[in-house]
Amino acid sequence: MTSAAHTHPSQHTPELRAVARHIGRRRFLTHTAAAVAVAFAVNLPTAGVASAAELDASKITEDPFTLGVASGDPLPGSVLLWTRLAPAPYQPDGGLPAERVTVYWELAHDEHFGRIVRRGTATAHPEFDHTVHVEVGPLAPDRVFYYRFRTGGWISETGRTRTTPAPHTQASALTFAAVSCQSYTDGYFTAYGHLAEDDVDVVFHLGDYLYEYAVNSAGGYRNYTDRVIPALFNHETLTLEDYRLRYALYKSDPDLRAAHAAHPFVVTWDDHETENNYADDIPENDVPPEEFLLRRAAAYRAYWENQPLRRPQQPAGADMQLYRRLGWGRLAQFDILDTRQYRSDQAYGDGLDLPGPEIDDPARTMTGETQERWLLDGWRGSRALWNVVPQQVNFAQRKLDIAPVARLSMDAWDGYRASRRRVLDGAKAAGVENLMVLTGDVHVAYAYDIKDDFDDPSSATLGTEIVATSISSGRDGADRPTTWDTYTGANPHMKFYNGRRGYVTVELGREAARADFKAVSGVSTPGAAITTAASFVTEVGDQCLKPA
Structure with a gap:
């Protein structure tokens, strides 16, 4: 099963439209220029994330999985898997060029990956700081699974996750x-x-x-x-x-x-x-509301990128x-x-x-x-x-x-x-x-x-x-x-x-x-x-x- 790391921006409500929902609730967004500032302050792509060139993963010479793996928000029929590629995590670009990277993932019944349940590819986009969110399903409910990622010659550590019991199950x-x-x-x-x-x-x-x-x-x-x-x-x-x-x-x-x-x-x-x-x-410190909301937009964007969260939680401005x-x-x-x-x-x-x-x-x-x-x-x-x-x-x-x-x-x-x-x-x-x-x-x-x-x-x-x-x-x-x-x-x-x-x-x-x-x-x-x-x-x- 192949699952994309992120949906294409054309499948989302445009960022500017999302920000504009706050007209009337936030004073500064009564002006289009302020809405544009919020939309672009978080560096969202405007023409499509797939437009970036693709990096030859064999050229990644340092371990890109320095920040580990994670899973989150388990459901009866699916799991959400996360990782981020960052060979140099304390550099602003994480040690990668502004190019997309293909990442392979596997989900298995056993930690040795002898019984694969699902496998596929995802794209780590530079616009999302080379983070990867993969929603894997359909899966059997109430089961433990093991997962890992691979790109180039590098394999991540193994993670352990699970699905939840079916909705009407009398779990004990x-x-x-x-x-x-x-x-x-x-x-x-x-x-x-x-x-x-x-x-x-x-x-x-x-x-x-x-x-x-x-x-x-x-x-x-x-x-x-x-x-x-x-x-x-x-x-x-x-x-x-x-x-x-x-x-x-x-x-x-x-x-x-x-x-x-x-x-x-x-x-x-x-x-x-x-x-x-x-x-x-309303910020803690005395700064203009437009300045704080620019900061909040950045914070929310980074939170979603770096946490094992599903698509409905992706921020809009x-x-x-x-x-x-x-x-x-x-x-x-x-x-x-x-x-x-x-x-x-x-x-x-x-x-x-x-x-x-x-x-x-x-x-x-x-x-x-x-x-x-x-x-x-x-x-x-x-x-x-x-x-x-x-x-x-x-x-x-x-x-x-x-x-x-x-x-x-x-x-x-x-x-x-x-x-x-x-x-x-x-x-x-x-x-x-x-x-x-x-x-x-x-x-x-x-x-x-x-x-x-x-x-x-x-x-x-x-x-x-x-x-x-x-x-x-x-x-x-x-x-x-x-x-x-x-x-x-x-x-x-x-x-x-x-x-x-x-x-x-x-x-x-x-x-x-x-x-x-x-x-x-x-x-x-x-x-x-x-x-x-x-x-x-x-x-x-x-x-x-x-x-x-």
Whole structure:
């Protein structure tokens, strides 16, 4: 079976037309010149990506698979395979000329490729930074497969992926991992090395896959590791080239490569893939909106290029629909959210603040009206036993002081209480009984009961929230951070709090779910051991978390 890496631009809505959809929503796009600037700022081809000359792959003299392989968004009948050709990953051109390259791929039942299931060719286009996205199907559901790529005399490492159970299958179990927040300068990606050896079916990445800040420079991020980081990363990411190079830096990490090769990933972004704490088209810093949206378009383009995402997620200018729905038979429905692109601006200037009327304003939204309606409609139509929501920021109430009126994070759902109330009321109206929210962002691990009324501990528990700590952000951390007594005392629905680095695994069954919080002893030096810091169960029909 032959599958193209990208569809031809003539099969897409023209980029300028896509950008023009924002007329009326964004002031600066009322002028055609601004729309043209957005369309061309990300260097989209105008005459057709096939117009580039073809490179003779035998002339590639260095390993082009330096950034590994990946798979993602598994479906019952297909898998999505990814790689990027970059013999010199820290060069803007990746070490290749602006020519297209033919890449061969194989999918097999066994890791020795003795039983080939599908094979074909894809094209790595220079306009897409020589990345390759291959959607392979039709395939049998609920099967494990192995894959690899070849170009010229070079063969990639072998990846392992899988399809999901058929939609109406009464699947008995699923084990997944949740990860987030991997600052390259804060520590080693040791947790990914352990995750690569863990027995999970799929990995959910909940955001902050990279950080946009300058490194190794005054005013930037200090490098807390022994890694040698080239000087070209001594400025903040702003352009398409900047973001592409930053992905190359991160994906060159051997532990991250190993985790991607071992398991299919389902990814969603938070803020740092673009800029810290941005909200819709409102940047953190005081720059004109047109300047920020040019940056956002570049960031979104590089994100899609460098992640194992399918064609519907390919961005159009400064927009990219990342929210989507996946399933695991009748066992689980996953509603992957985007809480960054459509949200209202943070209340009270962002930060940590006392609650006020703005956070209860029903006109303010975390998800945007369209995504919120999609989520609630999806719950009403769900036939799954578990409804899981992978998303970015703290969902449950988290009081930051022991006081009658405590400070809250304006960037989290606490700053959008009316929006959270609509979501919880929608879950109740849909009869969702086994709700689980997955969260990243805060660089610590939490386990919460989601209460109908967070200020009344006796109110009904509507679900659970599992917060995955960071892979490296926050450096080594501590089992009990300095805020441990305050947070656990102020939030009786908080059942667990740990400040080490790591990840969480969740096993969903037909009677209960079990969450294991995995923590490494440190990330300041490589090779740290991993332990299970705590384990909890939540039973079908009884959403309260209990120690395992």
